[in-house]
Structure formats: C-alpha cells, structure tokens
C-alpha cells in the first residue's frame with residue numbers, strides 16, 4: 001500500500017479540531033484506517049448534502065424523524081455499498097460514518113482509549129443504532145460477503161482491546177467487530193486486508209520544538225517524547241528507547257520495516273511555516289531493519305537461498 005502522507009497533510013491543514021486532531025491526521029497513513037475513511041466520507045457527505053433534497057416533500061434539508069426512519073435501510077445499504085466499492089469490505093464503523101452518526105475525531109478519541117466505548121460517541125439513539133447494525137448484517141449476508149472478525153485495540157502502549165457497546169454483550173460486540181469482505185477479492189488481497197485491519201495502530205512520538213520535562217522521571221530534554229494521559233514522557237520511561245529511527249523518504253523501505261516490526265511509532269514534528277504536524281519518519285525495532293534489508297536483497301537477487 002502506498003504511503004499517502006502528502007495527500008493526508010491536506011486534511012491536517014483544514015482540521016478545525018485543534019492540535020491533537022492535527023497530529024492524528026498527520027499520522028493516519030494507511031488508507032484503510034477508520035479515521036482516514038471517516039475523514040474522507042465527511043468531506044464527501046458535506047459536499048453532497050448541499051444538493052440533497054427530501055424525497056417525500058422535495059424540500060431541501062428536510063430531516064424529520066419520519067423521513068429519516070423510512071430511509072434508514074436505504075442509507076445503510078448505500079453507505080455499505082460505497083465502502084465495499086472503495087476498499088473491498090465494509091465495517092459497522094464505515095456504515096455509522098456514512099450515516100453521519102460518527103465522525104473521524106470521535107473514532108479517534110475512542111481509538112486513543114479516551115472514552116469507555118464507541119457507542120458513547122455515536123450521534124443516534126440506541127434503537128436506530130441497533131436497526132442500522134441489523135440492516136448491515138442482513139444486506140451483507142444477502143450479498144454473500146464474508147464475515148471476518150477483526151481485532152480493535154487501543155492506540156496505547158498496553159494495546160488493550162477496545163469496547164464498542166454500552167451493553168458489552170458478546171453478540172453486539174461481534175457485530176461491530178465484523179468486517180464484511182467482498183467475495184470478488186483475490187485470496188491474496190483478502191489476506192492482506194485482514195492482516196492490515198488486525199494490525200495495532202501506530203504509536204505517535206513527537207520531535208519537540210522546545211525543551212520539555214518528563215512526567216515520569218522529571219528529566220528535561222529536547223529529545224523525542226510520547227504523549228500519554230495528556231503528559232509528555234521520555235522514550236526510556238515508556239520503554240521505547242530501543243527503537244531505531246528510519247527517516248521518511250523511502251516509502252518502500254518504510255513499508256517493509258513497518259511490516260517487519262512488531263512495535264512501531266510514527267515520528268512527527270510541528271512545522272511552524274506550514275502550521276501543522278508533519279511526519280518525519282518511523283521508529284522500528286532494530287532487527288526489523290535487518291529483516292527488511294534481507295527481504296530487499298533476496299528480491300534483488302543478491303542472496304542465493
């Protein structure tokens with residue numbers, strides 16, 4: 001998958017949600033993260049909603065409950081179809097985003113482990129949420145999409161599993177966790193999607209502009225820091241100091257090292273001139289670089305077995 005950092009930087013430039021959101025946007029690198037998709041869907045729906053008229057009364061911006069309810073199934077299917085066309089599968093988060101009930105920044109707060117469950121962030125009543133999930137399940141089954149359970153873990157060092165529903169009932173949790181994969185994908189493509197979807201989200205490390213003080217050990221430095229619980233921590237205190245820095249620039253090498261490393265952190269730095277966080281590189285495990293370069297040489301034929 002290509003490294004789309006420049007395209008994503010546009011999102012950062014227009015983010016109205018402050019610094020934290022800007023950092024997350026700067027690092028939403030893989031095209032199939034929920035945050036990335038939702039940001040894109042929001043831009044799309046804000047364009048199309050300007051033209052949309054109510055089908056019942058032909059008035060613009062008519063959104064009475066009656067109209068919304070009668071059209072809910074249809075909207076769920078449309079959102080699901082769009083997601084499958086775009087990425088080869090659809091998740092509950094895609095549909096909720098497509099319905100306009102969930103924003104990228106809401107999903108992001110949840111992925112950072114800052115809210116108890118995703119449903120707290122959904123802008124719709126429990127009845128509507130449940131109806132939308134049922135419609136997705138029915139439609140996807142009819143379309144012979146393949147249900148694939150996906151891990152969702154927090155973007156924190158402990159990688160704790162994320163909770164979706166207020167009730168935490170196993171069936172509801174499973175409905176949220178399930179990705180419905182298009183039967184038209186090749187086995188290889190489907191396998192790649194599955195691996196990417198199950199990959200824990202990257203940690204984010206900041207290259208600071210000023211000196212700062214570690215919240216754990218009290219040391220002052222201008223070295224890399226990790227924000228956690230709204231405070232800066234030095235990499236030694238958060239046990240990330242064994243990682244090595246791979247500067248941005250070589251997309252292929254970055255992608256391979258990223259895949260080979262079990263633990264990764266994206267390094268960002270605030271650009272004063274551009275007024276946004278920009279990606280500077282990746283921290284990876286030292287042996288990921290070795291594994292990555294071995295793959296490299298084997299592919300160029302320098303190694304014989």
Ligand SMILES: [Zn+2]
Pocket residue numbers: 214215216217218219233234235236237
């Ligand atoms: Zn420290």
